[in-house]
Amino acid sequence: MKYDFDRIVDRRGTDSVKWNVSRSMFGSDDVLPMWVADMDFRAPLPVLNAIIERTGEGILGYTMLRESFYEAVADWFRRRFGWKIGKKWTVPSPGVVPAICTAIRAFTEPGDGVVYQPPVYQLFERSIVGMERKPVPNRLVFREREYSIDFDDLEEKLKTAKMMILCSPHNPVGRVWTRGELKVMAGMCAEHDVLLFSDEIHADLVYPGYGHVPAGAAGTAGEKLICAYSIGKTFNLAGLGASYNIIPGKETRKRFEEAQKGHALDTPRVFDGVALEAAYRHGVEWLDELLSYLRENCRMIVDELPKRVPGIKVTMPQATYLLWLDCRDMGMSQQRLERFFASEAGLGLNTGTSFGPGGEGFMRMNVACPRSLLEEALERVSTAWKRLKNGTPPE
Ligand SMILES: Cc1ncc(COP(=O)(O)O)c(C=O)c1O
Incomplete structure (x- = not known):
């Protein structure tokens, strides 16, 4: 090693x-x-060095993301997941949870139902409740020591919901959803006009034998899809908060971007690009x-x-x-x-x-x-x- x-x-x-x-x-x-x-x-080390080098410039003023940031993201998706993403699909955010909150704000109204799949990362429910939306649990099924999805229940719940937050791969149960499972979930959301927010923050931490499939690459997602990623978990940089979303649909992207802007969440922080490029290119x-x-x-x-x-x-x-x-x-x-x-x-x-x-x-x-x-x-x-x-x- x-x-x-x-x-x-x-x-x-x-x-x-x-x-x-x-x-x-x-x-x-x-x-x-x-x-x-x-x-x-x-x-x-290349990430730490890149941050030190940037600090050495002595001025940490307002910053913007270079073209090479977007290229590094696109390369990463092509190499790691075989997904060719469009040039304009990447929308940076100051963290995955802030992006979830932005999506809730942009695509739902107070009182609307938001589906999630407990047991799951605590901040899904907390964000839904905190923004006065209704948490709609589609509980995972635990049988013979393996977790799976209750698709019948999901279909029922999606009929009245406005948004679904998917955890893919799943924290805490450790499941990597298969292409088949993702196809069904994304297809159901599209059919019921539900925004699918696929939190894929753990996508890079998948063990050999299991392949991560981005929800957007599963083939059945509609216009209303946001897939969220970060270098925080992958490279142990959670305190930086550098995250981004892949949003293939033009209308969805526009609505999300406007909602971020409305809450002044669209300004990149000084280390976002520096750290991501170093991590994706040299990590x-x-x-x-x-x-x-x-x-x-x-x-x-x-x-x-x-x-x-x-x-x-x-x-x-x-x-x-x-x-x-x-x-x-x-x-x-x-x-x-x-x-x-x-x-x-x-x-x-x-x-x-x-x-x-x-x-x-x-x-x-x-x-x-x-x-x-x-x-x-x-x-x-x-x-x-x-x-x-x-x-x-x-x-
Ligand atoms: C599924 C999931 N989403 C989001 C986060 C946190 O993301 P961020 O720190 O970028 O807001 C975590 C952290 O544990 C997580 O497990």
């Missing part, structure tokens, strides 16, 4: 959300944080090695955790570094489960219920960290479980 993902980077005291709110989130400073979705690895090798490392991390937890705590089941995710732990056989209430992991094991995980209906009895674990931290996590959870079984109170 050329890149050292084993290297420990001490993030304590760096204003990192993941590492510096343990006391308020989990009740103790001695918690290994494995929750919010960023990684404990340094971003690729591929880093990304490929990262994926191998992450897959091994997932494998380690999938193999080891159920041995240490027999009530936990985990399946290998098809994408993302987020493991969805099925803890239902531990026989604990959600509150007790949270207490077990945070207070007794000293692990900071996301509680399943924060992802909406279907999250009861589950916890989400972020494994994007050096392997030695995973070993420590396994040790912590085994010790806590043994103590619990032996009736020894936690220290």
